[in-house]
């Protein structure tokens with residue numbers, strides 16, 4: 001398939017980050033005020049206190065906070081560019097009308113350009129892993145295009161192969177192509193893995209599915225050993241439990257409207273959760289699904305992670321805003337400022353996200369033997385000053401993407417000095433513009 005020329009990713013090499021305040025997210029190590037992080041061939045070789053002076057060639061980390069890269073566990077990257085024509089006022093151009101009407105009109109090139117736009121923004125926000133929740137896979141070429149875009153950016157992630165926005169409720173997804181792409185594109189790919197996104201078996205815009213079809217889509221994914229993800233609506237967990245489909249390979253999105261019995265089931269089956277707080281808090285009366293059940297789920301020991309979901313209505317992939325949103329909604333709900341701490345929030349964004357994705361052995365904390373997914377945040381910026389001691393509160397409550405200086409994925413420096421090193425932002429933007437113009441040209445509602 002003809003796509004833009006593949007990006008040349010930077011090589012991994014060997015380097016030392018010297019002097020950064022390291023928030024390792026490793027309980028046995030804790031924070032290291034002036035750290036040395038040694039990386040070789042994409043692996044963290046050592047993390048420890050800086051006892052010697054910085055050597056020539058080291059990355060100067062003084063004035064920076066080093067955190068494990070943020071982990072997003074649910075994002076419909078295919079829709080990113082639609083924010084250019086989204087409207088909060090005209091109901092024909094709201095999120096669901098737009099994605100349902102224009103989704104079926106996507107070419108593989110549109111898919112490619114949307115995914116690349118989203119990943120570029122993610123990297124600039126310090127995100128190093130994305131679960132690309134691909135629910136507009138219209139054909140094998142569309143699947144290939146999304147995987148190619150992920151691969152060209154150097155991001156770590158999962159391609160959660162879904163359906164096309166125009167797929168009928170009683171039609172199965174293309175499980176044969178899931179098998180095809182698994183063999184063709186994922187056998188030796190160390191940064192990207194494959195999963196399956198399943199339609200919801202209750203009313204859910206056009207993403208719903210009959211129970212028979214759900215069961216067959218689901219078991220075919222299980223036969224391939226792939227992790228599964230599904231959007232929650234009231235009653236979904238009970239339905240899946242009745243069908244004996246829940247296990248630790250399942251990630252359920254939108255932790256709202258669970259019954260207490262369902263929360264027990266989630267804990268028993270070791271199901272993981274992804275919360276997209278910006279969207280979950282923004283839904284009006286038509287989409288109201290109740291508060292985010294963070295405290296109940298954490299108390300029950302259910303794995304919890306966070307996500308951007310989409311940037312059409314959220315507007316941006318600012319992971320700091322996503323963190324704040326969850327903290328604030330938790331505080332509002334529970335009436336105290338002492339429940340969900342900034343430190344716990346950072347865990348949900350890193351190590352807990354890694355666990356939810358089955359990647360905790362590789363990423364989510366700064367530890368020798370793990371892969372080097374590291375974000376350096378400038379602590380000397382005006383909006384983060386002055387930081388004295390533990391930077392957790394400042395990161396969560398004051399952080400913003402333009403404080404992100406350096407982003408390393410698997411030992412490759414993909415952002416440096418706040419700029420993308422391999423993606424060309426002008427091209428990413430002009431291609432996104434072109435894609436939206438093309439889609440608008442095909443849109444029957446566009447005057």
Ligand SMILES: [Zn+2]
Nearest residue numbers: 133231253309
């Ligand atoms: Zn979603």
